[in-house]
Amino acid sequence: QSVLTQPPSVSAAPGQKVTISCSGSTSNIGNNFVSWYRQLPGTAPKLLIYDNSERPSGIPDRFSGSRSGTSATLGITGLQTGDEGDYYCGTWDSSLSVYFFGTGTKVTV
């Protein structure tokens, strides 16, 4: 069981914006960097955001991340049908000494 809670699903029309929340606690999100991953159907997860809000090279600025207190948020603007898939947040939990992924959110465009 994950200690990071995400909404099961979000949806929006092409070109619109969605936000995905990731809720945790002081032992994880509150004191450690958050990363976000996208998993397209049948493929491996891919890093979208690291250190709460940084984008790796090659990730478009349609993707953004933020952290406030014990929650983090991924924003996706200009939604495309190719964005459909599962999105996971992740962070280290200092109390449990485990890296946790969030429960996952299915994005439908």
Place this chain on the structure above:
Amino acid sequence: QVQVQESGPGLVRPSETLSLACTVSGASVTDYYWNWIRQAPGQGLEWIGYIFFSGSSKQNPSLKSRVSMSLDMSQNQVSLKLISVTAADTAVYYCARGDDFNPGWFDPWGQGTLVTVSS
């Protein structure tokens, strides 16, 4: 750029040992933290643990007693062994580069390899 690829048997019998290899290209296995992550069918992601070239490793406490990892610098490979497997260990196993002693992110990931535990 760094690439990783998992390999190993797709079928393991219950109570036996699951053994996987992760071949790294574009970097030396001595340079980073190498993590294993798995995903049961239709489920979310579970971090298994990592190994670093110094010999240090860290495992998920839920699997710690059954997991071991090692580096083969001659082959530039990382290996995972999981003993006493059960059907609950059926999953796609991913290898991924990590950034730090307490992992912050994983990139890149391998394509994953499906391991089914069944008699």
